[in-house]
Amino acid sequence: MFASPTLKVASYNMRKGIGTDRRRSPERILDVLREVDADVIALQEADRRFGERQSVLTQHLLDEHSDWRAVNVGMRAASMGWHGNAILVRKSADVACVEPLHIPSLEPRGAVMAEVGTGIGQLRIIGMHLDLSGLWRRRQATAIMARAEAGEAPPPRVLMGDLNEWTAAAGCLRDFARGYRIADTGPSFHARRPVGRLDRIMVSRDLAVLDCGVHASATSRKASDHLPIWAVIGAA
Numbered sequence: 298m299f300a301s302p303t304l305k306v307a308s309y310n311m312r313k314g315i316g317t318d319r320r321r322s323p324e325r326i327l328d329v330l331r332e333v334d335a336d337v338i339a340l341q342e343a344d345r346r347f348g349e350r351q352s353v354l355t356q357h358l359l360d361e362h363s364d365w366r367a368v369n370v371g372m373r374a375a376s377m378g379w380h381g382n383a384i385l386v387r388k389s390a391d392v393a394c395v396e397p398l399h400i401p402s403l404e405p406r407g408a409v410m411a412e413v414g415t416g417i418g419q420l421r422i423i424g425m426h427l428d429l430s431g432l433w434r435r436r437q438a439t440a441i442m443a444r445a446e447a448g449e450a451p452p453p454r455v456l457m458g459d460l461n462e463w464t465a466a467a468g469c470l471r472d473f474a475r476g477y478r479i480a481d482t483g484p485s486f487h488a489r490r491p492v493g494r495l496d497r498i499m500v501s502r503d504l505a506v507l508d509c510g511v512h513a514s515a516t517s518r519k520a521s522d523h524l525p526i527w528a529v530i531g532a533a
Contacts, residue, residue, distance in 0.1 A: 309523065329517045340383040340424065341381055383424065404430075426459045455500050482497070509527065
């Protein structure tokens with residue numbers, strides 16, 4: 298038990314709902330999210346890639362079978378997020394200042410940001426999925442941090458997503474580490490035999506990571522090629 302108020306956050310590259318058995322199953326993704334049971338969740342690859350880029354997790358699934366709702370980014374009618382990035386919050390959460398972030402990119406990439414009222418106060422949440430190119434990842438990290446820290450008194454910040462960064466001491470992770478605590482969650486890729494720490498949760502220095510890990514269950518090992526990561530955070 299924790300003595301002070303805490304919040305559980307998570308990040309999950311859900312691979313458009315396609316599992317390691319090559320079946321698309323939104324219901325299985327939702328089963329994994331219920332197992333993790335985080336208060337705020339950053340999703341990557343939440344929308345289909347082509348056509349209307351339709352959301353994989355339907356409104357009906359979320360409304361009838363979960364305690365979450367998607368933050369309304371408002372970019373495409375059929376999509377949940379922006380370039381596949383989405384944020385889920387508890388249905389009771391107060392959400393403000395939702396914004397899709399346009400970041401420099403070689404591939405189609407983006408990030409999403411929302412300010413969310415939580416049990417530990419107002420937080421600025423950013424979900425992201427960064428480029429495969431190291432040079433572009435660093436440019437994207439710079440742009441994301443600049444937006445995250447904008448304003449005279451920005452609230453505490455939580456940055457989450459698939460960074461596509463294999464090296465902990467270099468590249469965009471070194472850039473993020475100058476201003477953020479990086480949760481030591483462990484390897485989350487590939488789901489069947491995780492060796493890569495591609496997925497990350499990072500918090501501003503006014504927050505503390507109290508506990509963290511990778512959610513490796515029988516269901517999560519089949520639902521996507523990434524395992525979800527999670528962290529319990531509180532005031533520093």
